[in-house]
Amino acid sequence: MNLNPIRARAIVKKFGGTSVGTVERIEAVARLVAKARHSGQLPVVVASAMAGETNRLVALGNEIDSGYRGPAYDMLVASGEQVAIALLVIALTKLGVPAKPLLAYQLGIETDNVYSKARIKNVRTSELENLLAQNIVPVIAGFQGVDEDKNITTLGRGGSDTTAVALAAALKLGACEIYTDVPAVFSADPRLVPRAREIARLSFEEMMEMASLGSKVLHVRSVEIGAKHGVRIHVRHSFLEREGTWIVPEGEIVENPVVSAITHESATSVFKLLHIPAETAFMAKLFSALSLKGVSIDIISQSELEKGYRLAFSVSAEDAPLVQGVLKGFLPPGIESQMLDGVAKVSTVGVGMRNHPGVAARFFTVLAKEGIQVHLVTTSEIKISAIIDRARLETAARALHTEFALDV
Amino acid sequence: MNLNPIRARAIVKKFGGTSVGTVERIEAVARLVAKARHSGQLPVVVASAMAGETNRLVALGNEIDSGYRGPAYDMLVASGEQVAIALLVIALTKLGVPAKPLLAYQLGIETDNVYSKARIKNVRTSELENLLAQNIVPVIAGFQGVDEDKNITTLGRGGSDTTAVALAAALKLGACEIYTDVPAVFSADPRLVPRAREIARLSFEEMMEMASLGSKVLHVRSVEIGAKHGVRIHVRHSFLEREGTWIVPEGEIVENPVVSAITHESATSVFKLLHIPAETAFMAKLFSALSLKGVSIDIISQSELEKGYRLAFSVSAEDAPLVQGVLKGFLPPGIESQMLDGVAKVSTVGVGMRNHPGVAARFFTVLAKEGIQVHLVTTSEIKISAIIDRARLETAARALHTEFALDV
Numbered sequence: 178m179n180l181n182p183i184r185a186r187a188i189v190k191k192f193g194g195t196s197v198g199t200v201e202r203i204e205a206v207a208r209l210v211a212k213a214r215h216s217g218q219l220p221v222v223v224a225s226a227m228a229g230e231t232n233r234l235v236a237l238g239n240e241i242d243s244g245y246r247g248p249a250y251d252m253l254v255a256s257g258e259q260v261a262i263a264l265l266v267i268a269l270t271k272l273g274v275p276a277k278p279l280l281a282y283q284l285g286i287e288t289d290n291v292y293s294k295a296r297i298k299n300v301r302t303s304e305l306e307n308l309l310a311q312n313i314v315p316v317i318a319g320f321q322g323v324d325e326d327k328n329i330t331t332l333g334r335g336g337s338d339t340t341a342v343a344l345a346a347a348l349k350l351g352a353c354e355i356y357t358d359v360p361a362v363f364s365a366d367p368r369l370v371p372r373a374r375e376i377a378r379l380s381f382e383e384m385m386e387m388a389s390l391g392s393k394v395l396h397v398r399s400v401e402i403g404a405k406h407g408v409r410i411h412v413r414h415s416f417l418e419r420e421g422t423w424i425v426p427e428g429e430i431v432e433n434p435v436v437s438a439i440t441h442e443s444a445t446s447v448f449k450l451l452h453i454p455a456e457t458a459f460m461a462k463l464f465s466a467l468s469l470k471g472v473s474i475d476i477i478s479q480s481e482l483e484k485g486y487r488l489a490f491s492v493s494a495e496d497a498p499l500v501q502g503v504l505k506g507f508l509p510p511g512i513e514s515q516m517l518d519g520v521a522k523v524s525t526v527g528v529g530m531r532n533h534p535g536v537a538a539r540f541f542t543v544l545a546k547e548g549i550q551v552h553l554v555t556t557s558e559i560k561i562s563a564i565i566d567r568a569r570l571e572t573a574a575r576a577l578h579t580e581f582a583l584d585v
Numbered sequence: 586m587n588l589n590p591i592r593a594r595a596i597v598k599k600f601g602g603t604s605v606g607t608v609e610r611i612e613a614v615a616r617l618v619a620k621a622r623h624s625g626q627l628p629v630v631v632a633s634a635m636a637g638e639t640n641r642l643v644a645l646g647n648e649i650d651s652g653y654r655g656p657a658y659d660m661l662v663a664s665g666e667q668v669a670i671a672l673l674v675i676a677l678t679k680l681g682v683p684a685k686p687l688l689a690y691q692l693g694i695e696t697d698n699v700y701s702k703a704r705i706k707n708v709r710t711s712e713l714e715n716l717l718a719q720n721i722v723p724v725i726a727g728f729q730g731v732d733e734d735k736n737i738t739t740l741g742r743g744g745s746d747t748t749a750v751a752l753a754a755a756l757k758l759g760a761c762e763i764y765t766d767v768p769a770v771f772s773a774d775p776r777l778v779p780r781a782r783e784i785a786r787l788s789f790e791e792m793m794e795m796a797s798l799g800s801k802v803l804h805v806r807s808v809e810i811g812a813k814h815g816v817r818i819h820v821r822h823s824f825l826e827r828e829g830t831w832i833v834p835e836g837e838i839v840e841n842p843v844v845s846a847i848t849h850e851s852a853t854s855v856f857k858l859l860h861i862p863a864e865t866a867f868m869a870k871l872f873s874a875l876s877l878k879g880v881s882i883d884i885i886s887q888s889e890l891e892k893g894y895r896l897a898f899s900v901s902a903e904d905a906p907l908v909q910g911v912l913k914g915f916l917p918p919g920i921e922s923q924m925l926d927g928v929a930k931v932s933t934v935g936v937g938m939r940n941h942p943g944v945a946a947r948f949f950t951v952l953a954k955e956g957i958q959v960h961l962v963t964t965s966e967i968k969i970s971a972i973i974d975r976a977r978l979e980t981a982a983r984a985l986h987t988e989f990a991l992d993v
Contacts, residue, residue, distance in 0.1 A: 200648045237672060240608045242679040249678070249686045253671035256664040263661035264645060270657070271650045278657045282690055283735050327691050 183219060183309050187350055191223040191319065191341035195358040196415040197261045198228035205416060206356075207268035210314060214274060219309050221344060222276075222316045224265055225337040226257025248328040251292045251321070255281075255329045258318035258337070266316050276314040279304065281321040281329065286340065288322030288330045295322050295330035296398070297339065300347035317344065335396035342399040346406035353408050355395065360414040361421035362387075362394050364583040365439040369574050372584040376437060377420075380427035380528050383437050384410075386560045390524045391442035400424060433529035435536060436581035439574050440524045444494035445475070447517040447552050447564055448504070452485040460488065466503050472496045475522070476555040476564065491553055491564050494518060520552060521570040524562040525577055531558055543580045547572050591627060591717050595758055599631040599727065599749035603766040604823040605669045606636035613824060614764075615676035618722060622682060627717050629756070630684075630724045631749040632673055634665025639742070656736040659700045659729070663689075663737045666726035666745070674724050684722040687712070689729040689737065694748065696730030696738045703730055703738035704806070705747065708755035725752065743804035750807040754814035761816050763803065768822040769829035770795075770802050772991040773847040777982050780992040784845060785828075788835035788936050791845050792818075794968045798932045799850035808832060841937035843944060844989035847982050848932045852902035853883070855925040855960055855972055856912070860893040868896065874911050880904045883930070884963040884972065899961055899972050902926060928960060929978040932970040933985055939966055951988045955980050 190210065197203050206224075213220050225231075234254045238245065262278040269276035285301030308315045319337025322330045332339050338355055345353035361375035362384070379387075381404035388397035394412060403410045403424060413421030453459055464474060475491045492500055497518060504514050530536045540561050544551060549572065553564040565573055578584055598618065605611050614632075621628050633639075642662045646653065670686040677684035693709030716723045727745025730738045740747050746763055753761035769783035770792070787795075789812035796805035802820060811818045811832060821829030861867055872882060883899045900908055905926060912922050938944045948969050952959060957980065961972040973981055986992055 200645060204649060234668065237608060237668070238675055241612060241672060241675045245675045245678055247674075247678065249671040249674035249684075252686050252688070253668055253675070256667045256671075259664045259667070260642065260645070260661055263657040263664075264649060266655075266657035267646055267649045267653045267661075270653055270655065276657075278660050280660070280737075329688075 183306065184348065184350060186217060187219040187221055187309055187348060188213070189221045189223060189341050189345040189348070189350065189353045191337060191353070191355050192225065192415060193337065193355075193357045194225040194228035194231070196356050197224050197265065200264070203261070203264050204268045207265060207272055207274070209415070210269060211272045211274045214314065219312070220314055221305065221309070221348070222265065222314060223319045223337055223341040223344065224258060224261045224316065225319050226261050230257040230260070231334070247292055251295075251331040252329045255318070255321040255331055258320050262316045262318050269314060269316070274314055275312065276316050277308060279315055279317045281318060282323040282327060284315075284317060286322045286343070288324055288332070290324035290326070290328065290330060293331055294333045295324070297322055297332070297343045297402075300343050302347050305344070305348065332398070333396070335393070336398070338396040338399035339402060342402045342408050342410060345408045346402055351407065351409060352411060353403070354411045354413060356413060356415040357394070358415065359394065360417055360419070362392070362412055362438075364437065365574055365578050366441065369441060369571055370439065370578045372575070372578060374583065374585040376422050378423050378425055378430050379437060380430055381424055382427060382559060383526050383528055384424045386524075386526045386557070387438055387440050390440040390526065390560065390562060391522065392438075392440050395424075427528055434527060434582065435529040435533045436525045436527040436583065437529070438526050439578050439581075439583065440526060441570060441574055442493070442522045443567060443570060445491050445520050445522050445564060446494045446497040446500070447489060447491045447520050448500055449487070449489045449515040449517070450508070451487055451513040452482065453488050453512055455481075455486050463507060466507055467500060470499045470503055472499050472503070476553045476562065478553050489553055491520075491522070517552060519567050520564050521567040522562055522564050523570060523573045523577065524560050525581060526560045528559050530560070537561055539580055540577065543576045544573060547576055549573050591714065592756065592758060594625060594627040595629055595717055595756060596621070596626050597629045597631060597749050597753040597756070597758060597761045599745055599761070599763050600633065600823060601745070601763075601765045602633040602636040602639070604764050605632050605673065608672070611669070611672050612676045615673060615680055615682070617823070618677060619680045619682045622722065627720070628722055629713065629717070629752060630673065630722060631727045631745055631752065632666060632669045632724065633727050633745040634669050638665035638668070655700055659703075659739040660737045663726070663729040663739055666728050670724045670726050677722060677724070682722055683720065684724050685716055687723055687725045689726060690731045690735060692723075692725060694730040694751070696732055696740070698732035698734070698736065698738060701739055702741045703732070705730055705740070705751045705810075708751050710755050713752070713756065740806070741804070743801070744806070746804040746807035747810060750810045750816050750818060753816045754810055759815065759817060760819060761811070762819045762821060764821060764823040765802070766823065767802065768825055768827070770800070770820055770846075772845065773982055773986050774849065777849060777979055778847065778986045780983075780986065782991065782993040784830050786831050786833055786838050787845060788838055789832055790835060790967060791934050791936055792832045794932075794934045794965070795846055795848050798848040798934065798968065798970060799930065800846075800848050803832075835936055842935060842990065843937040843941045844933045844935040844991065845937070846934050847986050847989075847991065848934060849978060849982055850901070850930045851975060851978060853899050853928050853930050853972060854902045854905040854908070855897060855899045855928050856908055857895070857897045857923040857925070858916070859895050859921040859923075860890065861896050861920055863889075863894050871915060874915055875908060878907045878911055880907050880911070884961045884970065886961050897961055899928075899930070925960060927975050928972050929975040930970055930972050931978060931981045931985065932968050933989060934968045935989075936967050938968070945969055947988055948985065951984045952981060955984055957981050
């Protein structure tokens with residue numbers, strides 16, 4: 178089959194939970210898809226679960242056993258997308274648009290078997306290509322895959338973005354549309370920084386940092402796949418006609434600002450250990466014990482004291498009880514541990530930082546001027562993150578936003 | 586693999602919607618399964634959707650288009666069983682019972698593609714046998730199958746019973762347990778006839794008639810499969826230890842009462858057409874037109890008038906608007922049509938009727954004594970059904986129950 182004429186018209190359109198949150202919105206999405214098809218596109222639709230549904234399913238499972246992880250958990254939470262795509266196909270059929278609902282096992286979205294955090298290994302495209310050749314709209318359940326033994330797997334919260342970009346990559350398409358309930362990616366969360374503005378273009382690298390640093394707009398793995406396979410990602414509002422933010426290779430952005438965005442995570446916890454043994458083996462054992470419990474360590478800082486070392490690290494506030502449990506059984510007597518739980522992380526992100534020295538100086542000067550204490554710091558080539566008191570987060574974010582000329 | 590030792594211990598246990606209606610009940614079902622396993626059984630579990638869930642899903646679909654039938658409808662409603670089996674596996678795992686949730690595509694429950702009313706064509710047993718050999722409890726989604734093209738299909742409301750009996754048949758087991766929210770099959774609906782009593786044994790043939798005549802205890806197709814493959818069906822209460830009703834081959838019942846049960850359907854409608862042409866072609870066309878709309882005709886009665894014929898037929902009240910629509914477009918002028926919609930059907934069922942003449946005489950004598958008018962009648966070797974005014978249903982059912990010596 179010669180796919181070129183199909184590829185030229187095919188476009189993956191992903192709709193998030195709020196876009197399919199009610200029957201009325203599902204019907205509005207169906208009209209949007211029908212319109213795109215009438216304009217000559219061949220839409221490939223990916224949908225999330227109706228807003229609130231995944232939380233409801235997770236809560237049902239947690240009521241029985243919040244510690245369970247395995248195939249039953251993934252089968253449970255994957256049912257939300259199944260409902261959404263079935264309803265969307267009923268709505269499309271009503272509009273006279275031929276459409277077919279497809280689950281991961283039907284399409285062949287193959288993943289590893291790391292339940293609830295599975296990674297896509299391969300996407301079969303034969304069924305998709307058949308449907309597109311017949312002008313039938315494939316409507317695909319996001320978030321789910323299937324492992325070697327045909328069990329349902331899920332890709333982690335927000336994983337429908339990854340389904341969409343992986344489908345675009347497998348079909349060798351140059352772009353993927355992510356329809357959501359915000360008009361674009363913003364230079365900061367507008368609820369925190371009212372003068373935040375829409376960003377027209379961001380590089381894959383910046384978006385990956387932002388997603389890792391607390392921006393909820395895109396699943397980080399979807400950006401990785403976009404970068405690897407050259408799939409430009411267009412984040413846009415479901416019911417506004419205008420364009421939103423394009424995530425593109427860095428080379429396609431003509432002029433970069435020094436800092437592109439301020440991101441934050443408000444629910445962070447810091448642990449400080451004083452007088453730990455001056456041996457790497459101690460840290461290795463501690464972090465292994467934490468990792469076994471599924472705790473992801475974010476920032477780590479270590480410094481020499483007169484006697485032994487001082488160690489500090491941050492985790493998401495959600496994981497703090499797990500850390501406390503591990504430390505209780507792990508720390509030898511004589512080691513003091515402290516937890517700071519009223520803290521947050523604020524970060525500046527921008528590929529422009531590479532070419533503009535002095536960003537760190539400006540970052541700390543701004544915080545110092547506001548009298549904000551920094552508990553922990555980490556940097557990369559394109560970001561600086563600081564852990565500060567949560568009560569000062571708003572002030573810090575607004576001051577940094579102004580300092581780096583991002584205000585509207 | 587030598588399956589005999591496994592077959593000797595394997596038993597299919599099906600749990601209905603009310604048995605898995607809440608998280609607490611799901612945990613109680615898990616304890617019941619764990620107990621059976623500890624006593625040496627190898628349970629094969631089949632579950633329905635949590636009570637109310639299928640109705641919720643149907644309503645969502647109907648909100649968009651109540652006329653839609655196709656793969657999206659079946660995918661939508663099948664998600665309820667997926668949730669139930671996932672939760673049940675989480676609960677079993679918590680009790681230390683190794684268990685695996687299985688959807689129709691994983692197990693291989695193959696059906697035709699008559700969406701929403703599919704029939705099972707084949708059940709693969711290799712995965713089940715593997716799990717049982719490893720002492721892992723298979724927990725299977727009832728109600729669903731998969732067609733040749735790997736689309737999800739569903740077996741009709743109540744279809745989880747059919748899944749359970751079909752699995753028992755495929756595994757060549759002699760029995761199947763249907764756990765429900767009533768302790769047994771009753772000689773009449775106890776809400777209508779307070780003196781109804783539990784039936785210890787019923788023949789497949791009687792149960793099939795009862796299921797067709799309005800008893801909601803079992804899906805009629807499950808009884809057909811049980812009869813064909815010699816799978817005895819044990820209907821029992823989920824949380825009572827004692828036995829309920831066994832559905833068995835007729836030869837295993839030593840002494841049959843004349844009538845085993847009184848059944849009823851309260852939502853029936855009758856249509857009467859006067860002076861229709863005296864041609865079979867007219868009726869053929871009429872019933873074809875009704876069948877195209879998906880209307881199932883129940884009782885038909887035809888009689889000769891001085892001029893032309895009189896035709897009367899009954900349908901479920903749900904289908905009455907469809908019939909009215911068809912008649913409007915179909916009837917030539919001069920044909921009067923009447924609809925009786927305040928009517929119900931009452932029936933007596935019993936294989937004993939074969940050997941006891943005079944049952945019809947007693948049936949009509951009872952109704953006559955109560956002054957109950959009969960609108961339509963139909964009989965078979967083992968049943969008599971009459972359409973009567975709905976207002977008299979209770980009186981009729983109680984009087985027949987007493988007449989045939991069924992009262993407690």
